[in-house]
Amino acid sequence: MKINTYFIPPVAYDVEIKVPLDEINFGDHTLKLPRMTPEHVLEIISRMREFHEQFKEFSDDYIESKLRQVLMKWQDPNYEKRKISLQLLPKYTNYSEEVLNNFQFKVLERVIPESIDVDTLLKYAKKSLYKFSFWTKENMILKAYGRFQDKLRVRSIKIKRGKHKIMTLMSPPDAIGLLAMYATWIGFENRSGIIIKNPKCQPFFAALFAESIYEVDRELANMIFVLPWYIKNEQIDNIIFKNSDIVLVGLENRLNSKNDFCKFIKKKVKRSIWITSDIIVSCHGSKMGFDVIGKEYVNEDVAMLAVLDGIGYEGRMNPSPSLGIFVEKGGEYTPEDFAQFMAKQAKKISKLIPQSNYYRVNRERDLANIYASHIDKEQIYNEPDYDFTIIYDPNRKIIPSQNRIIRVIPVSHINEVFKLTKEYKKYYQTIGIAISTKRLLNFADRAGEEGISNLRVVGTTLLPRLKEVWDGHLPLLEFYMPNKLHWLSINTINVDDDISKLIKMINAEMTK
Amino acid sequence: MFDGELIRNLVDYKNYWKSNEGLEHLRQNAIKMAHKYHYENNLFYNKLCKAKGISKDITTKEFPKIIYPHTVFKTYSIEEPEKSPEIFVRWLRNISTINFNFEIRKTTSLLDLLNQFYENNVLLGFSKGTSGKVSIIPKDRFTQIMTIKSYVETLDTVLGHNKWTTYRLFGMTHHMFLQIAWNFTQSFEGMKKSDIVLYHNTEKYNSFPNILKKHKSIYDKLTYNFLNLENINIQRLAKRMINELKKIDNEKIILIGSPLLLREIASNIIENNIKLKHSKDSIIIGVNGLRKIINLENIKVRPLINEAFENIPYLETYTMAEFNSLIIDCKDKKHMHIPPWIIPILFDENNEPLEPEGKVTGLFGFLEPIPKSYPGFILTDDYLTIDFDAIRECEVHTPIVTKVHGKTYKEIECSGLLGTLRRLQK
Numbered sequence: 001m002k003i004n005t006y007f008i009p010p011v012a013y014d015v016e017i018k019v020p021l022d023e024i025n026f027g028d029h030t031l032k033l034p035r036m037t038p039e040h041v042l043e044i045i046s047r048m049r050e051f052h053e054q055f056k057e058f059s060d061d062y063i064e065s066k067l068r069q070v071l072m073k074w075q076d077p078n079y080e081k082r083k084i085s086l087q088l089l090p091k092y093t094n095y096s097e098e099v100l101n102n103f104q105f106k107v108l109e110r111v112i113p114e115s116i117d118v119d120t121l122l123k124y125a126k127k128s129l130y131k132f133s134f135w136t137k138e139n140m141i142l143k144a145y146g147r148f149q150d151k152l153r154v155r156s157i158k159i160k161r162g163k164h165k166i167m168t169l170m171s172p173p174d175a176i177g178l179l180a181m182y183a184t185w186i187g188f189e190n191r192s193g194i195i196i197k198n199p200k201c202q203p204f205f206a207a208l209f210a211e212s213i214y215e216v217d218r219e220l221a222n223m224i225f226v227l228p229w230y231i232k233n234e235q236i237d238n239i240i241f242k243n244s245d246i247v248l249v250g251l252e253n254r255l256n257s258k259n260d261f262c263k264f265i266k267k268k269v270k271r272s273i274w275i276t277s278d279i280i281v282s283c284h285g286s287k288m289g290f291d292v293i294g295k296e297y298v299n300e301d302v303a304m305l306a307v308l309d310g311i312g313y314e315g316r317m318n319p320s321p322s323l324g325i326f327v328e329k330g331g332e333y334t335p336e337d338f339a340q341f342m343a344k345q346a347k348k349i350s351k352l353i354p355q356s357n358y359y360r361v362n363r364e365r366d367l368a369n370i371y372a373s374h375i376d377k378e379q380i381y382n383e384p385d386y387d388f389t390i391i392y393d394p395n396r397k398i399i400p401s402q403n404r405i406i407r408v409i410p411v412s413h414i415n416e417v418f419k420l421t422k423e424y425k426k427y428y429q430t431i432g433i434a435i436s437t438k439r440l441l442n443f444a445d446r447a448g449e450e451g452i453s454n455l456r457v458v459g460t461t462l463l464p465r466l467k468e469v470w471d472g473h474l475p476l477l478e479f480y481m482p483n484k485l486h487w488l489s490i491n492t493i494n495v496d497d498d499i500s501k502l503i504k505m506i507n508a509e510m511t512k
Numbered sequence: 513m514f515d516g517e518l519i520r521n522l523v524d525y526k527n528y529w530k531s532n533e534g535l536e537h538l539r540q541n542a543i544k545m546a547h548k549y550h551y552e553n554n555l556f557y558n559k560l561c562k563a564k565g566i567s568k569d570i571t572t573k574e575f576p577k578i579i580y581p582h583t584v585f586k587t588y589s590i591e592e593p594e595k596s597p598e599i600f601v602r603w604l605r606n607i608s609t610i611n612f613n614f615e616i617r618k619t620t621s622l623l624d625l626l627n628q629f630y631e632n633n634v635l636l637g638f639s640k641g642t643s644g645k646v647s648i649i650p651k652d653r654f655t656q657i658m659t660i661k662s663y664v665e666t667l668d669t670v671l672g673h674n675k676w677t678t679y680r681l682f683g684m685t686h687h688m689f690l691q692i693a694w695n696f697t698q699s700f701e702g703m704k705k706s707d708i709v710l711y712h713n714t715e716k717y718n719s720f721p722n723i724l725k726k727h728k729s730i731y732d733k734l735t736y737n738f739l740n741l742e743n744i745n746i747q748r749l750a751k752r753m754i755n756e757l758k759k760i761d762n763e764k765i766i767l768i769g770s771p772l773l774l775r776e777i778a779s780n781i782i783e784n785n786i787k788l789k790h791s792k793d794s795i796i797i798g799v800n801g802l803r804k805i806i807n808l809e810n811i812k813v814r815p816l817i818n819e820a821f822e823n824i825p826y827l828e829t830y831t832m833a834e835f836n837s838l839i840i841d842c843k844d845k846k847h848m849h850i851p852p853w854i855i856p857i858l859f860d861e862n863n864e865p866l867e868p869e870g871k872v873t874g875l876f877g878f879l880e881p882i883p884k885s886y887p888g889f890i891l892t893d894d895y896l897t898i899d900f901d902a903i904r905e906c907e908v909h910t911p912i913v914t915k916v917h918g919k920t921y922k923e924i925e926c927s928g929l930l931g932t933l934r935r936l937q938k
Contacts, residue, residue: 094862361863364564365891368580371559372607373587384565 003084005203005228006034007210010218012047012225015040029088031203033228038235044225045243048193049165051222056162056191058220063188064115066217073212074108081208085177092202093176094358095313102353103312103462104178110463116189116476118159121467125474125487129154132441134493138467141441141490145448150482157480162191164245164280164479169196171229172249172285176313177205183248184209184224185466186476193223195240200229246280246479280479284471287318287429288400290421291458292414292443293338295331297434301503303341305459307349308506309432310342310406311388312462314359318471319430319454319461322400324393324407326417335410336379339392342408343381346388352510355387355404363389363403370405396420414443418450429471430454432461437495448488455490457498459506465491514549514884518542519658519853523882525665527852528908535852540572542881543855543889547578550887554609556584557887576857576865578889579877582834585647591720594618594625608650610634610885622720626689634885637691639833646720649691649833652885656698659836662882663699666838666851669908670827671795679766679795682757691833692799696768750776757788764791767824771798771813778813778820788821796826797840830913834890836882839913842906848913855879856898856911859891871914873897 002023008016020035034040073079082105089104090097127133128142129151135142144151167190169183180196187194198206206226214221227236241247291306306325315322325342327335355363367389370380379392389405396409398421411417414435421428428451435443444455453472454464466475469489474481492498522542527535550557551568557580561567566577584607593600597616605612614632619625629636635651651659671679681700688694754777757765769777774796781788796817817826827841830848837851850856858866858874866872876896880888897915 357864358862364560364577365581367563368556368560368584369587371556371563372584373589373603374556374559374606375589380559380563382563384563389563 001084002030002032003088003204004207004211005031005198005226006036007207007214007221007224007226008034008044009048009051009222009225010214011051011222012044015043015047028091031228036227036233036236038233038239041227041236041239042243045166045195045239048195048223048225049243052162052165052191052193054219055193055223058191060115060117063220066213066220067115067185067188069216070209070212071108073215074105074209079212081212085205085208088204089176089202090356094356095176096354096356096359098353099311099313099356100176104176107178107463108181110465116186116466118161118189118476121474121477122157122159125477125481126154128487132444136493139491139493139498140465140467141444141493142469143444143448143488144485145488146482146485150485153482154485157477159477159480161189164190164192166244167192167194167246167248168240168244169194169248171197171199171206175199176202177209180206180209180226182466184213187246188220188223190246190476190479192246194225195244196224196226197237197240198226198228203228241279244279246282249281249283249285282473282478284473285318286427287453287471288322288424288427289319289430289432289461290323290417291321291325291432291461292411292417292435293325293327293458294414294433294435294439295328296436296439297458297499298327298331298333298335298338300341300345301507302434302458302499303338304345304349304506305434305457305499305502306338306432307342307346307388307406308459309461311346311349311353311404314355314362314404315402315406317462319432319456319464320402321406321432321461322402323398323421323424324401324409326409326411326414326420328411328414330412335408336392336394339379339381339390339408342406343388343390346381346390346406347383347386348510350387350404359403360387363387363405366401366403366405398423400424414439415446418446425451428452430456430461432456432458433490433495434458434499435495440490440495444488444490448486451486453486453488455488457492457495457502459499459502460491514654515542515545516654516884518545519882520661522853523658523662523665523851525668528669528849528910530852531909539853539855539881542853543575543879544570546881546883546887547889549884550609554607554887555605556607557609575855575879576859576877578887579857579879579891580887580889581891582647582832582893585649585834586645588648592622593720594620594622597625600625604636604648604650608886610650610652623689630688635689635694637689637694637833639691647833650885651836651883655836655883655885658882658884659695660698662837662851662853663695666840667699669849670840670843679764680760682753682760682765682767692831695831695836695838696799700766746773746776747780749773750780753777754780754786757790758786761789762791763794765794767794767796768799769797774798774826775813775816778816781820782816790821790824792823794821794824795843796821796824798826798828799831830916832892834888834892835878836880836888842908844906847902847906847908849908849910850898850913852910853880853882856896858896858898868898868900868911870901871897871899873915873917 008019019040022033022035023030024033074082076082086097086100089095089100124133124135124142125144129144132141132143167183167187169180171179180198183196184194196206210221210224210226213224291309293302293306309321310325313320327338329335367382370391375395377394381390387404390408391405392408394410399407401407409420411420431447431452431454433440433455447455451472453469468491469487472486474487519542522538547570548568551561560580561578564577566574570578588600588603590596590599595618597618601612601616604610616625616628626636633653635656637649637651639647750773798813814826825843827843828848830839831837837854839848839850841848855878857877857879858872859877860866860874866874873895875891876894877891882888895917896913897917898911899914900911902912
């Protein structure tokens, strides 16, 4: 099968026909790789900039309806591009088809009914400066943390969409595709054209996504340009960078890494932000999460939701509870019982969402180290024919774990988690919560002060919505806001209701 | 029961010359026997096998499944085992197949602790910990003897049967618990001429932080980082060694050292135009871990040695503390032969074992039935190209390592959380 690794906007059609193509074998498939020169890239970007004059006049309703149509296509199991993605992504990302179906494409379903109404978001942001604001329609709670003077500046912020003509996403090499979708949506809402340098591990998803926009609306497709990672050309990177108003980078804590891309970005961040300050560089990623189960929710149903959080993307996404599932003592069942419930549920779920061989072997290799350092009181729940390992650790040693090795740690009080995990504070991002609504805000306030960005109902930690805070920043508004403010969003206004609904929904799906 | 006789028959230099088919059965039997023994007697290995659904009797198809990562030997929880020997011994009991029925007393020195074990016939060999943590490999008397036998048989193959005992060993770091050094020095023990000890710095090995060069004081940091003290030490050592080498002109020597030291000696000889007249049968061996092998291309050891020592061949080795064997260039063709008592298994990017046919590149794991004190079925961090079917003039039938690569498999290149975790876990 021949697959494009690039998408050149129709407005630059005459440039596209000039770009010679190479074909490279990538596994069993042939990837069409453009041999782009810096001149080609410069020309394409200038065409996008020209078209931006028309694009910025597009109405919100128009853009949203078109993007909705695009996502509707992706929701359809028979959509050709979705089928191709599901056929290829498992090979290139090593996630099983079931993992991609249940998490990546699940997010699509949750994103569809949404859009970022920037004005409303700003209104709620302003309301959330000093106290929690409840966004009932969106089932979301929001609050800001930071210095008084920074909060004061938010009051005078004006959003000028169309101000940033080009937004570039430098995908991290292991991104599976979702990021491209998010960036496109945010960029279009901001009336910015999008350049995506697609990830190295799978250089096709962003191109397929751009093609689906083209299928829906040729005009809109004029504002998206995808080029593959494989073009290793610093001159091209420089052109892209210089011609971008915003650069989204998905590797905040990796800037000290020695690989070429990180070195390049680090150089750029220094030059562009700290010296000239004319390009907004928005760094994300390299975060970790954990789940907190309040004593009122220590039961088998919630254990099932915690398992979903633990196994999603094999524990490798930023919100994944890789630091552990913290269970409060004093409930009807003990934290150890909860671990046993999780093991029982994981048996069922792992049959429905199995691990690929790659992650299974990784888990088995990790298990060797776990058994080698095994402490007497640790309980390890593992069965050879099932894809999970649950560890109950009363010694409360925090060991970041992935590959479906899920650690359950008892706590005397939910606030104790911050003490136990303080070593990893700089990586904080998401907490999956099962804490009753009446105790939630106290806990949330503490979490916000500690630097947590998201509280999500347990079972949904890997299903982010567009409007939620992203690594402490508000989506889209972050391009206009003071950097030092830290935001916290909670993806529910009533945890109790949401947990009940979720349990019903998942039980229904599992019995299908 | 561990069948020592089977292992002795397998670890024989003559097996280098036997056809692969002829040896396959013996090798597989040895691995099945070793697996069964460790399955029944090693706590950690037993749990791991059960978790993977492997029983005590395995088939050859299951061989790739019994391989486990070398990091197991870094999983002890304390930085100063000498101060809490009971915790350390508990860990050793878990990971090893040794029955520790002797008392270990608390001490202030790591060397003293290791000596206590050694007095009870248990060698706790360690590596220098290039990844940030020292590996500790427990070896009982049988494993120690077989490690020596394995080295001797390999050197017999490379240098000629029994001929190598006529050499004078020169320059090996003499520190008994540094595993690779132990392997070499003990293998040459029979040679009375061997003990020219030039580099004996016990202080350096007296605690894990010292071995890892975790400098606590500002003075240490200053001396090591700014004054580059380690380099100065190597320069001094190189000069001392050249002086010693001059004294034994015309003798047949085996000069062993790290590539950095050898490079220093070679450049010193060239710069000062020193003429050494050692027998042309002499040999220089560079002892490396993976990272050093990769760096060899950068620091250009071989051309310098060739220039300094003219006709003396320079052989590179590939070995590690967990490995009781030696992969070394053969003298004539410079092929890095894998000893015939090892089954190498390479894994691809998707963790699938690669077929041992032709020239294959992958993550290197090996099945080595030699050790009785721990299961020798280990996955390294190293990425190798192995030629399984090369037709070569040296007529040795074992596969050869044609290239040692950097970490190029996809996990290492990934960014985001995965990369962060990997750095944290190291």
